[in-house]
Amino acid sequence: MNDPIIRDLTPEECWTELRHNQLGRLAVAVAGEVDIFPVNYVAHDRALYFRTAPGTKLLELTVNQRVAFEIDTWTYDQARSVVVKGIAERLEHQSDIDAADRLPLLPWIPTLKYRWVRIAPTFVRGLFFDRAAEPERY
8 A cells, every 4th residue: 555645735726725615714812712713715816805793703803813724625535734824804994895895705604794804824835635544553
């Protein structure tokens, strides 16, 4: 049996994965506590955008704008994982909000979410894995 292959994705492969997915996990750390939120998002011009409503997520982003964001995709024999670290900022200017409103992003649940957040990446890394059965242990 061949050893599984793990390799780094190129930056363009990372952005392809991010553009072809809609759901990720946002990690925010405030006051020594880490929260992880599932968010649907859209990748556009090498940034990530999502909408949110007032609540814990938005409050924590106002306290600490440094975030991590992660997606995973897989098939039977391959998997990819992409991690983005960056600065999350709520869109405040009407021209930015209008541009974001034109992006192809719809909420997954029927709620009104008027606050747009953009993650400006400072770090992007992706890994590709060949998936295979676990080797014999004994």
